[in-house]
Amino acid sequence: MKLVGRRKALKNTISYFGLSLISPTLVSGVLSGCKIDNTRKWIPKNIPKSNLNYIIEWIDIIIPETDTPSASKALVHRFIDEMIESFLSKNEIDIIDSGIDYLKSKSFLKRINKEKIEFVSKMGRDKQWNPFFSLMKNMTVLGYFNSEVGATMAANYDKIPGKYEGCIPVNKYSGKVWAT
Numbered sequence: 001m002k003l004v005g006r007r008k009a010l011k012n013t014i015s016y017f018g019l020s021l022i023s024p025t026l027v028s029g030v031l032s033g034c035k036i037d038n039t040r041k042w043i044p045k046n047i048p049k050s051n052l053n054y055i056i057e058w059i060d061i062i063i064p065e066t067d068t069p070s071a072s073k074a075l076v077h078r079f080i081d082e083m084i085e086s087f088l089s090k091n092e093i094d095i096i097d098s099g100i101d102y103l104k105s106k107s108f109l110k111r112i113n114k115e116k117i118e119f120v121s122k123m124g125r126d127k128q129w130n131p132f133f134s135l136m137k138n139m140t141v142l143g144y145f146n147s148e149v150g151a152t153m154a155a156n157y158d159k160i161p162g163k164y165e166g167c168i169p170v171n172k173y174s175g176k177v178w179a180t
Contacts, residue, residue: 038075046084047077051100055080055136057109061120062140068154071144079143080136092135099123099132 044052056072059080063071071077084093103109108119123129124137144150156176170177 038078042078044078044081047081052077053109054100054103057116058103058120058136059140061116062137063144069149071140074144074147074149076140076143076147079147080139083139083143095131095135099129099136102129102132 047055055077059071059076063074063076065073084096088096102123106119108116111119120133124133126133145155154176156173
């Protein structure tokens with residue numbers, strides 16, 4: 001029997017679940033073990049402090065707090081900072097910068113939550129802002145489900161898996177996807 005390496009197994013899994021829509025840059029960030037600083041003394045390396053609240057508000061629209069913590073509580077903004085530093089291309093960084101400038105020009109932070117949700121939805125449908133929306137949404141989801149919070153609270157998690165059950169209805173175990 002031929003063993004498959006971790007990298008190849010993850011790539012196969014990503015392809016299998018149709019996640020190939022996620023940028024190869026983002027996949028390489030996860031495959032190389034993008035690590036975030038979870039200390040209280042964290043200072044963003046690549047996100048200007050004036051932009052940090054825009055990113056935090058934006059990612060919390062994508063994954064708000066419900067019965068599980070929000071994206072910002074899972075430290076996704078720190079994941080995005082690491083992605084900018086190590087994995088995103090100049091073009092992708094420019095997309096993020098122009099998107100943040102657009103949010104600033106539209107007083108995004110001063111809006112009420114319902115208006116923010118509508119605003120983010122419109123950005124996803126707008127051809128000009130869809131690249132920003134897609135990149136930020138993909139990084140948010142990827143960062144969230146690769147965080148401890150996302151893997152253990154938003155998805156089913158079993159540290160020591162039991163018997164293999166290959167074909168079961170998804171709602172048999174609470175209807176969530178499995179992190180492990």
